[in-house]
Amino acid sequence: MTSDVADLYPNETIARRIVVTGDVNGGYYRSCVTNEAKRFRSLKGTMSPPDDSNGAEIYVEGKRKSIKSFIRWCRRGDVGLSQSIKVEQVVEEFPTGMYDDFYVDTGRGELTKG
Secondary structure (H helix, E strand, C coil): HHHHHHHHHCCCEEEEEEEEECCCCCCHHHHHHHHHHHHCCCCCEEEEECCCCCEEEEEEEEHHHHHHHHHHHHHHHHCCCCCEEEEEEEEEEECCCCCCCEEEEEECEEECCC
């Protein structure tokens, strides 16, 4: 879908997988992602658990205009506390409807609801 056509459907439900690297494994960044995705933009989805790669995947579903602004926020790269984040890739996905909220995988066998 071209940008012009996409702008005609700002409320269309879409999904994106955002691959980020940097200081993504700390609780502060994960809390910021939750706030931005769920509280400020009403997005649903999940964030992968912390690991040794300094990378994470964020899967979001919601209105096109909300996801576009969330991706812009992710690309800012500076979330505070001297943390540096880089968006490596944004992948178009089909919305699954599997999520009823935004969840963060803590890596301890539990999902934290935002």
